[in-house]
Amino acid sequence: MSTPEPLARLIAQFATLPGVGSKSARRMAYHLLNRPPEELREMGSLLSELPDKVFPCSVCFSWTEKERCAICSDPKRDQQVLCIVEKASDIEPFERSGIFRGLYHVLGGHISPLDGIGPDQLHIAPLMERLDGVREAILATGATAEGESTALYLERLLTKRGVEVTRLARGIPVGADLEYLDVQTLVRAFQARGSA
Numbered sequence: 001m002s003t004p005e006p007l008a009r010l011i012a013q014f015a016t017l018p019g020v021g022s023k024s025a026r027r028m029a030y031h032l033l034n035r036p037p038e039e040l041r042e043m044g045s046l047l048s049e050l051p052d053k054v055f056p057c058s059v060c061f062s063w064t065e066k067e068r069c070a071i072c073s074d075p076k077r078d079q080q081v082l083c084i085v086e087k088a089s090d091i092e093p094f095e096r097s098g099i100f101r102g103l104y105h106v107l108g109g110h111i112s113p114l115d116g117i118g119p120d121q122l123h124i125a126p127l128m129e130r131l132d133g134v135r136e137a138i139l140a141t142g143a144t145a146e147g148e149s150t151a152l153y154l155e156r157l158l159t160k161r162g163v164e165v166t167r168l169a170r171g172i173p174v175g176a177d178l179e180y181l182d183v184q185t186l187v188r189a190f191q192a193r194g195s196a
Contacts, residue, residue, distance in 0.1 A: 007033070059130070061106040061123050062088040071095075071104060078102040083138040084127065084154060086110050086147065090140065102138075105130065110146040111153060119153060128157065136164045143170055143185075 003011070007029055014025035032040060056062070057069035064070070071077060071091075081102030085091060086109060094100045107122045131137075137158050141147035151167060158165045171189035181189075 056088075056106075060104050061108060061126070062091055062104060076101075080133060080135045081138065082130065082134050082136070083140050085140045086142055086150070094140075100138075102136075107141075107150070110141060110144070110150040112146045122150075124154070124157070127154075128161070131158070131161050131163055134163055136166060139165060139167045 011025045011029045014020055014028050015022050054063050057064045057072055058067050059072040062069050078101050082105055084105045086107050088106050091104050105127050109122055139151040141151045155165045
């Protein structure tokens with residue numbers, strides 16, 4: 001059975017999404033074919049509006065509909081504490097938990113020389129411009145080799161500017177069995193151990 005060209009192109013587009021393989025992309029495309037036409041038109045309309053209606057915040061580079069996002073515009077947020085993340089989607093867990101009431105800065109990725117991404121390709125220069133009045137910068141980069149090297153790079157820059165730099169704790173997740181942990185996680189947890 002040959003796949004109609006519009007459907008094949010949709011499957012190919014879905015397959016470019018993170019975490020979506022060819023089988024999942026095919027299932028999603030065929031699922032959409034069974035939806036009512038008005039739902040598909042609404043979805044298409046929403047997708048076509050995204051580039052014109054959602055864009056990076058002029059301050060923190062998170063996604064917004066206005067020049068400044070709601071977090072950067074909120075005077076009740078702690079202006080002296082800045083949480084630095086790789087992607088805008090990294091902000092959501094902090095906000096959902098309500099654990100952090102400061103401001104954010106989205107780097108737009110991490111340093112990855114193999115992919116041709118250096119500090120100049122990230123939002124590091126605007127970060128350095130935001131440091132007046134900031135007393136603490138929380139580095140919340142990923143626990144990957146690239147995330148770690150990005151955090152070390154930023155730590156050097158920020159400490160030179162007199163900003164206190166902290167990192168999110170890394171270690172053994174609650175409910176995890178030691179035998180299934182990777183070595184790097186176990187080493188970090190051991191080195192960051194505290195009193196019982």
